[in-house]
Amino acid sequence: xxxxxxxxxxxxxxxxxxxxxxxxxxxxxxxxxxxxxxxxxxxxxxxxxxxxxxxxxxxxxxxxxxxxxxxxxxxxxxxxxxxxxxxxxxxxxxxxxxxxxxxxxxxxxxxxxxxxxxxxxxxxxxxxxxxxxxxxxxxxxxxxxxxxxxxxxxxxxxxxxxxxxxxxxxxxxxxxxxxxxxxxxxxxxxxxxxxxxxxxxxxxxxxxxxxxxxxxxxxxxxxxxxxxxxxxxxxxxxxxxxxxxxxxxxxxxxxxxxxxxxxxxxxxxxxxxxxxxxxxxxxxxxxxxxxxxxxxxxxxxxxxxxxxxxxx
Amino acid sequence: xxxxxxxxxxxxxxxxxxxxxxxxxxxxxxxxxxxxxxxxxxxxxxxxxxxxxxxxxxxxxxxxxxxxxxxxxxxxxxxxxxxxxxxxxxxxxxxxxxxxxxxxxxxxxxxxxxxxxxxxxxxxxxxxxxxxxxxxxxxxxxxxxxxxxxxxxxxxxxxxxxxxxxxxxxxxxxxxxxxxxx
Numbered sequence: 001x002x003x004x005x006x007x008x009x010x011x012x013x014x015x016x017x018x019x020x021x022x023x024x025x026x027x028x029x030x031x032x033x034x035x036x037x038x039x040x041x042x043x044x045x046x047x048x049x050x051x052x053x054x055x056x057x058x059x060x061x062x063x064x065x066x067x068x069x070x071x072x073x074x075x076x077x078x079x080x081x082x083x084x085x086x087x088x089x090x091x092x093x094x095x096x097x098x099x100x101x102x103x104x105x106x107x108x109x110x111x112x113x114x115x116x117x118x119x120x121x122x123x124x125x126x127x128x129x130x131x132x133x134x135x136x137x138x139x140x141x142x143x144x145x146x147x148x149x150x151x152x153x154x155x156x157x158x159x160x161x162x163x164x165x166x167x168x169x170x171x172x173x174x175x176x177x178x179x180x181x182x183x184x185x186x187x188x189x190x191x192x193x194x195x196x197x198x199x200x201x202x203x204x205x206x207x208x209x210x211x212x213x214x215x216x217x218x219x220x221x222x223x224x225x226x227x228x229x230x231x232x233x234x235x236x237x238x239x240x241x242x243x244x245x246x247x248x249x250x251x252x253x254x255x256x257x258x259x260x261x262x263x264x265x266x267x268x269x270x271x272x273x274x275x276x277x278x279x280x281x282x283x284x285x286x287x288x289x290x291x292x293x294x295x296x297x298x299x300x301x302x303x304x305x306x307x308x309x310x311x312x
Numbered sequence: 313x314x315x316x317x318x319x320x321x322x323x324x325x326x327x328x329x330x331x332x333x334x335x336x337x338x339x340x341x342x343x344x345x346x347x348x349x350x351x352x353x354x355x356x357x358x359x360x361x362x363x364x365x366x367x368x369x370x371x372x373x374x375x376x377x378x379x380x381x382x383x384x385x386x387x388x389x390x391x392x393x394x395x396x397x398x399x400x401x402x403x404x405x406x407x408x409x410x411x412x413x414x415x416x417x418x419x420x421x422x423x424x425x426x427x428x429x430x431x432x433x434x435x436x437x438x439x440x441x442x443x444x445x446x447x448x449x450x451x452x453x454x455x456x457x458x459x460x461x462x463x464x465x466x467x468x469x470x471x472x473x474x475x476x477x478x479x480x481x482x483x484x485x486x487x488x489x490x491x492x493x494x
Contacts, residue, residue, distance in 0.1 A: 178343040180342060181347050186338050191357040194358065206351070282353065292390075303354075305355055307350060
């Protein structure tokens with residue numbers, strides 16, 4: 001009896017079922033983030049620049065019969081993704097990471113990320129669940145002139161709940177890039193075997209990087225006594241001479257003495273395009289008379305030539 | 313009488329390894345006003361044990377006025393480092409052949425022969441017999457191009473030896489001198 005009545009009720013009151021359908025349709029979504037902004041400063045001293053800020057993101061759809069539901073959210077960063085200093089721009093990578101799942105994604109300017117990130121309600125406010133990383137690559141930093149570079153990045157977090165709720169996050173980074181200098185692509189020089197008659201000469205092409213493109217000086221020092229340019233095998237010692245060429249002509253070097261006013265530095269990257277744009281040459285020569293007149297034993301004579309470059 | 317074709321001998325030791333114990337290093341990137349960066353280069357040079365005899369010319373023996381026939385010249389012995397050397401003189405006309413001690417002999421090619429003597433820096437040499445323990449005063453000038461040839465080579469056929477000739481005319485020999493590093 002009761003059973004029949006129940007069936008009748010379903011038939012007699014169709015409006016009740018419609019009411020249930022309305023109640024089960026997507027409820028209002030919500031998304032909140034805390035904190036809502038970040039300001040960072042850094043001074044470059046080599047390597048990549050990476051700054052991170054952890055946030056608490058609450059991404060929900062509520063209410064519904066089963067209570068509050070967590071729903072994924074996505075992140076979109078507004079262009080430009082660069083640090084600027086006047087007309088000079090420095091590429092920046094923004095990476096959003098879900099600290100709960102470990103999933104991360106590089107953000108593309110004006111392009112929503114996938115809805116990968118979980119707004120773990122239970123993480124807020126006691127624990128953070130989202131992280132923004134601002135990454136500036138060393139190779140990009142070394143390609144721009146020294147200066148103060150900054151930008152305010154605007155990020156929008158959205159979930160798929162009804163009403164497309166949004167939260168915004170702003171991150172400001174100011175990066176100071178000092179002038180920098182480096183000598184690289186340094187290679188050993190093998191002068192070969194003395195034939196008794198001819199001078200032996202060897203050279204190496206180097207990369208002199210200076211961010212500002214300014215002048216430099218070089219001090220060359222040998223591993224002999226008092227920094228002398230000598231090659232030795234035990235007590236047998238052979239002197240050699242050194243010259244430096246920045247592209248404007250070779251200059252003879254005296255051990256430990258600064259050669260000033262050199263130019264032609266490379267500033268596009270600190271490795272001179274992998275050596276393709278090497279811009280200085282160091283040459284060493286062991287004169288035949290010096291070898292014959294000074295070597296007191298046979299065998300490999302060796303030494304180290306130290307190259308110290310400095311800003312000028 | 314002539315001694316023709318004195319042959320210089322050059323001996324060079326086996327070349328030594330070209331291996332390097334060093335490895336070049338790039339400098340660090342350093343920032344800020346007055347920053348510097350230091351790299352280093354390893355440099356190697358192989359010095360072999362070397363010796364060279366040069367400056368030899370043909371000698372024509374002339375009567376010294378005493379009846380002896382003599383010829384001499386200064387030759388260049390380069391020996392790098394501070395090692396000793398040896399010298400061996402061989403006569404092409406020596407009937408004992410190379411490698412066997414014999415005599416220095418001038419010949420007219422038709423059976424007439426004249427023996428002679430050789431001195432090296434004042435010391436007499438025996439044919440095909442190595443004299444060891446010599447020291448060169450030249451350790452830096454390979455061909456004595458900037459210094460005086462440092463070893464006196466002298467050839468003498470005494471009057472008595474010349475008298476052994478059975479025919480007149482030119483008598484010749486090729487004297488081969490070999491120096492070797494010790």
